Amino acid sequence: MINEIQKVAIIGAGSKTADTLIRVLTKELDMKFLLFSSQFSVEKAQSPKIVQYPISATDKKQLKAVLLHEQPSFIINCAAMTNVDGCEDNKQLAWSLNVTTVETLVQICKITGSHLIHFSTDYVFDGLNGPYSELDKPNPISYYGKSKLAGENVCLPSGIDVTVLRTNVVYSSNPNKGDFVHWVIKMLEKELPITVVSDQYSNPTITDDLAYAVLKVILKGYKGLYHIAGSKYCNRVDFAKKIAQIYMLDETNIHPITTAELHQKAKRPLKGGLQTLKAQSEFGIEFLSVESGLIMMRNQLFSLGYIKHK
Numbered sequence: 001m002i003n004e005i006q007k008v009a010i011i012g013a014g015s016k017t018a019d020t021l022i023r024v025l026t027k028e029l030d031m032k033f034l035l036f037s038s039q040f041s042v043e044k045a046q047s048p049k050i051v052q053y054p055i056s057a058t059d060k061k062q063l064k065a066v067l068l069h070e071q072p073s074f075i076i077n078c079a080a081m082t083n084v085d086g087c088e089d090n091k092q093l094a095w096s097l098n099v100t101t102v103e104t105l106v107q108i109c110k111i112t113g114s115h116l117i118h119f120s121t122d123y124v125f126d127g128l129n130g131p132y133s134e135l136d137k138p139n140p141i142s143y144y145g146k147s148k149l150a151g152e153n154v155c156l157p158s159g160i161d162v163t164v165l166r167t168n169v170v171y172s173s174n175p176n177k178g179d180f181v182h183w184v185i186k187m188l189e190k191e192l193p194i195t196v197v198s199d200q201y202s203n204p205t206i207t208d209d210l211a212y213a214v215l216k217v218i219l220k221g222y223k224g225l226y227h228i229a230g231s232k233y234c235n236r237v238d239f240a241k242k243i244a245q246i247y248m249l250d251e252t253n254i255h256p257i258t259t260a261e262l263h264q265k266a267k268r269p270l271k272g273g274l275q276t277l278k279a280q281s282e283f284g285i286e287f288l289s290v291e292s293g294l295i296m297m298r299n300q301l302f303s304l305g306y307i308k309h310k
């Protein structure tokens, strides 16, 4: 019963996913929100529903102290090391965020009985034959993917109430959070040429779809593994061209390149992406196409005052 649910804790509240979660969940739910982030310099909440804790996701001691005291009904973990090449360079930090933090939260949930909602990625797959379903066998080819799979394996079989939401190529309306869409817009607005990979496939996902999936999990208590992703499966060049079209920018500045030509530190799954039938049928929601997501984002940028014309 919704009335019994009092508190939702969000770890990594400064992430781009949490930014939208906070906007959507504080509007939709009459609950108290405990936000944990290393980014709070001033402990001033924007809403009476919100309490801010300037605590990093890696601070096991502080996380335990506050969460054991607060006893939230739900703990949403948005913290992660998401820089894929950075994870190859700093494996210790990647493990600390993508695995050890999850272990800490599982230990806490075992005591508090909180339901853990955790995010993962299509990078747990090798990208040989995506898009993948929840039943496909993971085979990560990067340290980011390996550490995220280890994080899933820490929480899914732990015996706590847990939901893992895998997603891919996430974008949001907040230009300060940094993502592929904002990078393409910024470069094309300056009429600068960009090289974009033509052989990496995914289904780009707007953070609003993630937020409404989390809302369903909170309201209905879904547990287990779910794939949450946009409805359009495409390569990055097609995605970039769609961004140019929706924002009326010159797409001739988009130059295709292959992944092999890029020489990135970490290997990338090429045919990645996620099948979302399970979440769609059980949650009863349809995820947005690239076109609808980009139009929604443009409307949000307008209403938030980031752009002058829709």
Ligand SMILES: NC(=O)c1ccc[n+]([C@@H]2O[C@H](COP(=O)([O-])OP(=O)(O)OC[C@H]3O[C@@H](n4cnc5c(N)ncnc54)[C@H](OP(=O)(O)O)[C@@H]3O)[C@@H](O)[C@H]2O)c1
Pocket (backbone or CB within 6 Å): 011, 012, 013, 014, 015, 016, 017, 018, 036, 037, 038, 039, 055, 056, 057, 058, 077, 078, 079, 080, 081, 082, 083, 093, 097, 118, 119, 120, 121, 122, 148, 166, 167, 168, 169, 170, 171, 177
């Ligand atoms: N972005 C994508 O395209 C994508 C794709 C697939 C899956 N995912 C998954 O979705 C989830 C959310 O991703 P996101 O893109 O929203 O995350 P994000 O914007 O990259 O933010 C991750 C957050 O993790 C915390 N963090 C990162 N490095 C840290 C460090 N060295 N010390 C302490 N805290 C640190 C920070 O939280 P605070 O700032 O609050 O301290 C940071 O804001 C992750 O589990 C990710 O693996 C993302």
